[in-house]
Amino acid sequence: MKFRFPIVIIDEDFRSENASGLGIRALAEAIEQEGMEVLGVTSYGDLSSFAQQQSRASGFILSIDDEEFHSDEAAEHAVKQLRAFVEEIRWRNPDIPLFIYGETRTSRHLPNDILKELHGFIHMFEDTPEFVARYIIREAKTYLDTLAPPFFRALLNYAQDGSYSWHCPGHSGGVAFLKSPVGQMFHQFFGENMLRSDVCNAVEELGQLLDHTGPVAASERNAARIFNSDHCFFVTNGTSTSNKMVWHATVAPGDIVVVDRNCHKSILHSIIMTGAIPVFLMPTRNHYGIIGPIPKEEFEPENIRKKIEANPFAKDVKTKPRILTITQSTYDGVLYNVEMIKDTLGDTIDTLHFDEAWLPHATFHDFYQNMHAIGRDRPRPKDPLVFSTQSTHKMLAGLSQASQILVQESETRSLDRYRFNEAYLMHTSTSPQYAIIASCDIAAAMMEPPGGTALVEESIFESLDFRRAMRKVDEEYGDSWWFKVWGPDELADEGMGNRADWLLKANERWHGFGNLAEGFNLLDPIKATIITPGLDVDGDFDDSGIPAAIVTKYLAEHGVIVEKTGLYSFFIMFTIGITKGRWNTLVTALQQFKDDYDKNQPLWRVLPEFVAAHPRYERIGLRDLCQQIHDVYKAHDIARLTTEMYTSNMVPAMKPTDAYAKMAHREIERVPLDELEGRITAILLTPYPPGIPLLIPGERFNKTIVQYLQFAREFNERFPGLKTDIHGLVEEEVDGRTAYFVDCVML
Known part of the structure; x- marks a missing residue:
């Protein structure tokens, strides 16, 4: 498969008619004759901007011609410029080949900190351009051959080998699209490679996402190393699914779980599906509507115990909470010091889960030290396993729905991969999109330090x-x-x-x-x-x-x-x-x-x-x-109203799973908005923004929440096109006007 990674030549004489210019152009022509593209420029320009070309190049050839060393001052400037450029390149890429060439200058004229970064030192006119070109191309191809991580390399090989496809998907490598005019449009838009690489799990040489074998497993191990974790599992259904996998591997009906009240709705779905009894930690909020952190004292074991005792469904459960799930970071970027949370909780909670959908970048920079779940040289907790679920598609270079689960084992517990995989299989598709798997693989490889x-x-x-x-x-x-x-x-x-x-x-x-x-x-x-x-x-x-x-x-x-x-x-x-x-x-x-x-x-x-x-x-x-x-x-004093509705006290009237079961069994009433106060919701009520559930199944509507819904009704009528979107509200036409209802547990 042909990739475009030119060899970049930086020489102020590249377009000159002097001997140096003729020599470097002869080398460029010889490289091109060997099938490699050449990009020739006459100066470094803005170093940081130009150094970013390393992502598009297969190698650099840098000049130290006599013209650049014609005086001590010029030589000092040339070395300084060369050093700055090499440092910029190596800051991003430790492996790309760098070559120096000149006419009379040798390694004696360059300091060691530059020499140690080079792949070769070329003297013009000592060998034929053709020989030098082959030497440079050999190094460039060796470099390119190391770029692709395990799964992506296997996928490239599969797409190139020309095998006929007899397995699903039914478009058979894109051929089905070619049989229809609209299919032709689709094929031309997405291209041959994407469609040839869209395969099913019957292709053994690509490995299996479902049981983590072959190139898939090699890529997950590679990602675990890069992200400083003990285990990594790629997920092609987004972090909503990653969260559910962690929960179903950990939580069973009747377990107490400790949860960030402003968690993602996938955590609340997990509560419903597992039959857990939630105890919530309440974050702060300001009147801009920005969600702040949960105060540190909320994590104190005695305060968590008080919350459990105040919950009518949790107070008689004698076992310690099965999981703590915290949103790390919040939508607006507020982070927690994870080591302080671990120290505060000790071994009072079985499993620690950090929903880091918006934070996969943190492990790669010291700015975030201790402000993310799993990292290099971080101490292991004594007892709890630590899970981090991350959306590589949100902050890194993954395709939509690309996600991953990272695991840090404790001093006393290891992850049972086989048991965990039962929960993984419960939620993953048996037909995963291989382009998403490849993007998980690539996203991890891109984050390999120092790049x-x-x-x-x-x-x-x-x-x-x-x-x-x-x-x-x-x-x-x-x-x-x-x-x-x-x-x-x-x-x-x-x-x-x-x-x-x-x-x-x-x-x-x-x-x-x-x-x-x-x-x-x-x-x-x-x-x-x-x-x-x-x-x-x-x-x-x-x-x-x-x-x-x-x-x-x-x-x-x-x-x-x-x-x-x-x-x-x-x-x-x-x-x-x-x-x-x-x-x-x-x-x-x-x-x-x-x-x-x-x-x-x-x-x-x-x-x-x-x-x-x-x-x-x-x-x-x-x-x-x-x-x-x-x-x-x-x-309507809406800033205070929207703050108070999220911070108001919610006393559960039913277990979430039991309230949801009422909806599944159609034991519900569609209650008009003005009659909601005191009723028990059977659904998640989620205003957008911020997309944080306001009520979960089993909780009662209070006066503040009803006031907010009444405001939303008035606002939507007055300003069409600027509608306040609230998932869980049912809209129906009544007497020519839009009326709002919520599905509540039948009295």
Whole structure:
């Protein structure tokens, strides 16, 4: 299979007509005659940007011609530039071949720190260009042959060998698509390689995901090594499925489980499916709607015991909790010091599970030391097994649904792989998508240090440069409004600054989470929550405001799609795929929004797609619509209401699994919204944003939650197209109007 990895030549004489230029072009031609592509440039340019070419190259040839050493000063500059370039390359890639060439200069003219990084030293005109070309190509091909990790290499070989497919899937390597015009379109869009590599588990040479054998197992072992864990299991159904696998391997009906109240809904699904009795740890929240950390004292064993004793279904269970599941990190990037959690809990909980869907990058950089579940040189807990479930597709370079489960064994317990695999088989597909498996394999290989460390560090630097750019814009606008990026007040002028700056300290106003324990929480800088004007962290509304839903709708129509939208905030992530161009485009798009808002441009001009779908807004200005929504939010004191509904006390009336069973048996009533107070829900009630379940099956509606639902009904009627989305609400037409219901346990 032909891959494009050119050999890059950096020589200021590459296009010159002197002897040096003629010589290097002769070498380039000889390399091309051997079938390798050559890219020739005349200077290093911006070192850091150019060094990123290492991901596209199979080798570098660097000049130290006489012209570059014509004086002591020139020689010193040339060595300094060469050293900087080599350091930039090796920071990302320890293996790519580097060659030096010149006419008269030798290794005597270069310091050892450069020489030790080289694969060869070429003297012009001592050998034929053809011989030198073959020498360089040999090293380049050896390097390329080492790149593919185990499963991806096996998949490449399978796709290349031309075997006829008699197994499923039925498109038979893409051939079925060629028999239909619309299938031809599909084939041309996705391409031959993707379709030839879409195979079933009957292909023995690729190994088995279901029993973790062959190249699949080799890749999982390789990923476990890279991620510093004892075991790794690839999952092709997303981290929702990874969570369920961990739970079904650990939890049985009647077990007590300790869970982050603001966990992902897949954890609540796991509670329902396993028949567990949940005891919840309550996170803090601020009035921006940002979820904060669970206070450290909530993890104290005596406080957990008090919660168990207060739960009518858990108080008589004598065994210790089977699992603790914590969301690490929160949506907005708040992290926990895992070692402090382990020390606090001791051996009072059987298994520790950290849902790190948004944190697979942390193990590769010292900035996150102790702020993730499993890492290099981390102590093993005495008794509990530690599980980390990670979405490689969210923060790393995995395809959608690519996920993995990492395991750290304790001092006294090892993972029983066969028993664990029974839970794995319960939830995985017997027809996994092999491209997703390959992306898990590649995502891990990409993070092999030092390259993975460099990728994470670049993400951190880009996020800090974005924050600095936003502050610079704010300073220039002076008294005029601008957006804020949520985070510490102090920000280093250059570089990464001090890690301690990102620790959340007690009673700091910027975060609004109150009296936090020292050193317990860290904000991940690559998670950026942008605050729009109109609301402060205390929940007080200004006279005017800009609801975030309008900003993100504007951005979407201008080609910028964000991750999550709150009342007066929206969220972006600086994954390893984010570039300067992307975040600078966001800054300019926000500038355009400000200009259009200040001019009160008509919506038909600035939001044409939105107005086409909802013509009632055609004559309204952008600022006018923002003000209308802001006034409604302020009148309902919505910031405090949405905080209180999540922090209000929930006393379970039924076990979650029993309440859900009522729905499965159709022993439910579809209760009108205004009659919900005191009723027991049979479903998950989940407002978006933030996508955190508000009620789980078996809990009662209280007055605060009903008030929020009544607000959502009024808002949806008044502002069509800006609907508050709440999963679990049933919408039906009654007398020409939309009425809302929730399925509750039958009285």
